[in-house]
Amino acid sequence: MLTREELIEFCKEARESYLDNISIDCVVFGFHEGQMKVLLLKNKEEEKWYLPGGFVLKPEPIEMAANRILKERTGLAEIFLQQFHVFGDPDRSKVHNEMYADMLPPEENWFSNRFLTIGYYALVDFFEVTPQPDRFSEVCAWRDMDDMPELQLDHGLIFKTALDTLRLQLNYQPIGYNLMPKEFTMPELQKLYETILDKKLDRRNFQRRILGFGILNRAEQPRKGGAHKAPYLYSFDLEGYKHALTEGFKGGW
Amino acid sequence: MLTREELIEFCKEARESYLDNISIDCVVFGFHEGQMKVLLLKNKEEEKWYLPGGFVLKPEPIEMAANRILKERTGLAEIFLQQFHVFGDPDRSKVHNEMYADMLPPEENWFSNRFLTIGYYALVDFFEVTPQPDRFSEVCAWRDMDDMPELQLDHGLIFKTALDTLRLQLNYQPIGYNLMPKEFTMPELQKLYETILDKKLDRRNFQRRILGFGILNRAEQPRKGGAHKAPYLYSFDLEGYKHALTEGFKGGW
Numbered sequence: 324m325l326t327r328e329e330l331i332e333f334c335k336e337a338r339e340s341y342l343d344n345i346s347i348d349c350v351v352f353g354f355h356e357g358q359m360k361v362l363l364l365k366n367k368e369e370e371k372w373y374l375p376g377g378f379v380l381k382p383e384p385i386e387m388a389a390n391r392i393l394k395e396r397t398g399l400a401e402i403f404l405q406q407f408h409v410f411g412d413p414d415r416s417k418v419h420n421e422m423y424a425d426m427l428p429p430e431e432n433w434f435s436n437r438f439l440t441i442g443y444y445a446l447v448d449f450f451e452v453t454p455q456p457d458r459f460s461e462v463c464a465w466r467d468m469d470d471m472p473e474l475q476l477d478h479g480l481i482f483k484t485a486l487d488t489l490r491l492q493l494n495y496q497p498i499g500y501n502l503m504p505k506e507f508t509m510p511e512l513q514k515l516y517e518t519i520l521d522k523k524l525d526r527r528n529f530q531r532r533i534l535g536f537g538i539l540n541r542a543e544q545p546r547k548g549g550a551h552k553a554p555y556l557y558s559f560d561l562e563g564y565k566h567a568l569t570e571g572f573k574g575g576w
Numbered sequence: 577m578l579t580r581e582e583l584i585e586f587c588k589e590a591r592e593s594y595l596d597n598i599s600i601d602c603v604v605f606g607f608h609e610g611q612m613k614v615l616l617l618k619n620k621e622e623e624k625w626y627l628p629g630g631f632v633l634k635p636e637p638i639e640m641a642a643n644r645i646l647k648e649r650t651g652l653a654e655i656f657l658q659q660f661h662v663f664g665d666p667d668r669s670k671v672h673n674e675m676y677a678d679m680l681p682p683e684e685n686w687f688s689n690r691f692l693t694i695g696y697y698a699l700v701d702f703f704e705v706t707p708q709p710d711r712f713s714e715v716c717a718w719r720d721m722d723d724m725p726e727l728q729l730d731h732g733l734i735f736k737t738a739l740d741t742l743r744l745q746l747n748y749q750p751i752g753y754n755l756m757p758k759e760f761t762m763p764e765l766q767k768l769y770e771t772i773l774d775k776k777l778d779r780r781n782f783q784r785r786i787l788g789f790g791i792l793n794r795a796e797q798p799r800k801g802g803a804h805k806a807p808y809l810y811s812f813d814l815e816g817y818k819h820a821l822t823e824g825f826k827g828g829w
Contacts (some may be wrong), residue, residue: 344596379664384664384666386663406662411694439632439638495747571744571747
């Protein structure tokens with residue numbers, strides 16, 4: 324926890340540097356050992372966790388702000404980030420305000436501003452991330468998506484909205500490039516989809532549909548190993564993948 | 577065009593009433609005589625058109641602000657509005673700023689603020705709208721989507737992003753309830769999809785797919801008229817429609 328003096332100093336700097344009413348919150352998804360993970364922060368003495376976030380510098384494009392914030396929390400310079408919603412309830416940051424009300428004079432309390440927060444979600448390689456706490460936290464860690472702690476403010480809603488968006492987008496956009504290793508088997512990719520959707524998928528239908536999108540290359544040789552029926556290895560066809568990312572799967576109409 | 581005094585008065589009120597760095601811009605789609613239309617505004621003396629928009633009152637939820645702004649422009653109280661993107665380029669409102677720079681002292685020029693704009697799109701019943709100019713415009717009118725005039729600021733990008741979003745969403749959400757009359761034929765609904773997607777669709781595939789979504793009811797009796805083969809009339813099944821709106825079509829995975 325910051326001291327009162329550090330908080331006052333932070334508020335002074337914030338008023339000079341940042342836009343008054345805008346914040347950014349990020350839902351960072353990773354995939355590890357068949358589990359979807361979410362990157363969260365927490366103070367040691369507090370019960371509630373929160374999403375990585377921050378503010379927008381006065382002359383800064385918002386996408387650049389989101390990238391800067393995530394670089395500080397993950398160490399990653401280039402992240403696939405997707406803006407998904409603005410949360411604009413006037414009471415959404417009230418708790419934050421009250422939290423600092425007894426420590427800060429009202430006119431110096433930056434946190435008493437009304438903040439609209441822009442939600443971004445990111446899909447990252449679990450192994451490349453080095454979680455870094457921010458100045459208000461002592462813990463920055465991956466948590467299992469099916470064992471999420473209580474989140475502060477409206478961060479539970481932000482997380483749920485990001486997950487709902489991701490699930491809908493599975494129907495018309497490719498996924499997995501940043502979540503899977505370079506080479507993977509069809510059952511491994513299916514497991515990713517099943518984990519995000521939280522349901523079992525039919526093996527044949529999955530394979531037929533995913534191959535139909537033209538975003539996968541199959542390696543010449545099956546994976547080596549002792550198994551008597553070695554599985555084929557796949558990798559993403561980057562050209563097809565990127566095309567589908569911007570254009571969407573044309574399977575629709 | 578407002579006089580200098582009216583502009584100064586507007587800026588004074590705006591500083592007192594609105595959040596400093598947020599605006600809202602709306603892409604309002606209507607469907608009439610087989611054409612998609614977009615609602616736009618313009619000053620008489622200027623060449624460029626712009627999207628209906630406005631600002632957010634200090635204590636106002638953003639969805640309420642968007643509804644208030646659109647009610648002023650259309651007369652409609654309840655509109656299907658969908659937030660689709662925030663446009664946060666720091667230079668996006670520069671032209672606006674320069675436009676008023678010679679009329680207003682810098683410290684009074686509200687338009688010199690940096691505005692992040694939240695984009696909403698709306699689908700409305702063409703016949704229910706009574707277009708109303710705002711205080712900066714003299715014209716508020718429907719324009720054909722395939723004959724769009726040049727738009728000011730980044731409104732061209734905002735319009736294009738709304739249309740791209742709408743096209744993607746056709747793959748997993750129902751559409752048409754606010755755009756079609758109460759009863760319609762299958763070719764009339766297909767025409768709506770073809771107009772939005774700007775391409776011809778196969779009649780049989782369209783009918784099979786749209787009926788599979790469970791959002792349509794077929795009337796007992798075909799439309800009356802002189803035609804020797806009268807077409808069946810359909811209406812939206814509101815329960816199925818609303819469910820699909822929130823849950824998405826489960827045709828996917």
